[in-house]
Amino acid sequence: MVASKIPVLKLNNGKEMPILGLGTWKSKPGEVEHAVRDAIDLGYRHIDGAIAYKNEEEVAEGIKAKIQDGTVKREDLFLTTKCWNTYHRKEMVVKALRDSLKRWGIDYIDLYLIHWPMGFKEGDEYFPKDENGKFLYSDFDYLETWEGMEECVDLGLAKSIGLSNFNSQQVDRVLAKARIKPVVNQVECTPWLPQNKLLAFCKERGIQMVAYSPLGSPDRPWAKPEDPTLINDPKVKEIASKYGKSPAQVLIRFQVCSCLWLQFVIVQRGIATIPKSVTREYIQENMEVFDFELSADDMTILDGFDQGGKGRICHVSWYSDHPYFPFHIEF
Ligand SMILES: NC(=O)C1=CN([C@@H]2O[C@H](COP(=O)(O)OP(=O)(O)OC[C@H]3O[C@@H](n4cnc5c(N)ncnc54)[C@H](OP(=O)(O)O)[C@@H]3O)[C@@H](O)[C@H]2O)C=CC1
Ligand SMILES: CC(=O)C(C)=O
Numbered sequence: 001m002v003a004s005k006i007p008v009l010k011l012n013n014g015k016e017m018p019i020l021g022l023g024t025w026k027s028k029p030g031e032v033e034h035a036v037r038d039a040i041d042l043g044y045r046h047i048d049g050a051i052a053y054k055n056e057e058e059v060a061e062g063i064k065a066k067i068q069d070g071t072v073k074r075e076d077l078f079l080t081t082k083c084w085n086t087y088h089r090k091e092m093v094v095k096a097l098r099d100s101l102k103r104w105g106i107d108y109i110d111l112y113l114i115h116w117p118m119g120f121k122e123g124d125e126y127f128p129k130d131e132n133g134k135f136l137y138s139d140f141d142y143l144e145t146w147e148g149m150e151e152c153v154d155l156g157l158a159k160s161i162g163l164s165n166f167n168s169q170q171v172d173r174v175l176a177k178a179r180i181k182p183v184v185n186q187v188e189c190t191p192w193l194p195q196n197k198l199l200a201f202c203k204e205r206g207i208q209m210v211a212y213s214p215l216g217s218p219d220r221p222w223a224k225p226e227d228p229t230l231i232n233d234p235k236v237k238e239i240a241s242k243y244g245k246s247p248a249q250v251l252i253r254f255q256v257c258s259c260l261w262l263q264f265v266i267v268q269r270g271i272a273t274i275p276k277s278v279t280r281e282y283i284q285e286n287m288e289v290f291d292f293e294l295s296a297d298d299m300t301i302l303d304g305f306d307q308g309g310k311g312r313i314c315h316v317s318w319y320s321d322h323p324y325f326p327f328h329i330e331f
Contacts, residue, residue, distance in 0.1 A: 021046030023276030036062025088119035093148025192311030
């Protein structure tokens with residue numbers, strides 16, 4: 001087995017999670033199997049998937065190939081999937097994971113997340129709408145969904161459970177009720193939206209933050225040609241060239257290992273992150289971030305990128321009338 005050079009983080013339940021993983025949203029079925037194989041060959045052990053990405057079978061093909069050829073064993077891998085918004089009823093949470101595990105061809109997932117706090121109308125349609133194009137919601141409270149998540153652990157279907165896209169008040173509501181504590185909150189995080197307050201809040205509660213869209217999600221479906229792109233930002237490019245690194249490597253390093261002032265002390269961000277790529281060269285480049293250090297001056301420049309909520313790319317404002325929409329408050 002090839003040993004991985006990617007550091008691991010200890011979660012609040014004692015389990016370990018590699019700080020860097022491969023994202024798979026928008027990775028097309030024809031491409032993602034190869035991407036997963038390449039990633040595992042290169043040393044990735046953490047793969048971030050979701051039921052809603054509709055490519056779990058193909059992700060699983062890549063994993064199976066690497067287990068079959070002896071590169072890794074199942075237990076070397078840290079696999080994540082996410083309970084979609086149409087499965088928020090307690091019983092559906094367990095059923096959705098069982099169905100997902102069948103698609104992955106495995107008997108447990110390492111990390112199961114509630115994808116969003118908002119529940120959608122149950123049914124086969126992942127984005128249900130009425131005849132006027134209005135999104136159809138369910139009124140299941142995510143606290144009920146959390147009970148289903150806990151049952152997944154009880155049943156041995158999930159080793160760890162966590163949240164995604166939860167704001168601080170929603171995290172605290174779950175914590176007040178939880179029998180099993182969430183290990184992570186997976187949220188968008190970039191220099192444009194560095195999430196410093198949510199990071200401090202999660203650190204205080206022993207919840208690991210995971211940064212999604214760390215490169216600014218240039219291939220997001222709603223990107224407009226005139227939108228600025230983080231990896232093409234001249235300041236990011238200038239910093240990268242100083243270190244002989246790429247803009248993507250600077251943005252990833254910013255998450256996993258850079259310092260910031262939090263409540264008057266300097267701390268390591270130490271945020272796990274899951275850049276997506278289907279390009280072998282990028283997949284390799286994105287893991288070569290543990291051999292350089294961003295200087296305090298360069299961190300000051302990157303700190304200047306903070307736009308608060310305006311910097312959010314995955315704003316999903318089309319659901320902003322949902323009672324559990326998470327982005328109406330500062331963090
Ligand atoms: N919990 C949630 O609600 C969400 C979770 N996520 C998770 O986070 C992952 C990452 O976020 P995502 O939004 O996909 O976007 P990213 O910020 O990871 O950007 C992905 C894009 O960047 C390109 N890219 C990757 N590496 C490089 C590089 N070294 N140089 C130049 N371009 C590069 C990719 O190209 P290419 O693929 O063509 O190689 C792709 O177009 C998702 O895939 C998903 O797993 C994302 C959004 C929401
Ligand atoms: C990519 C993703 O996970 C979304 C938009 O929910």
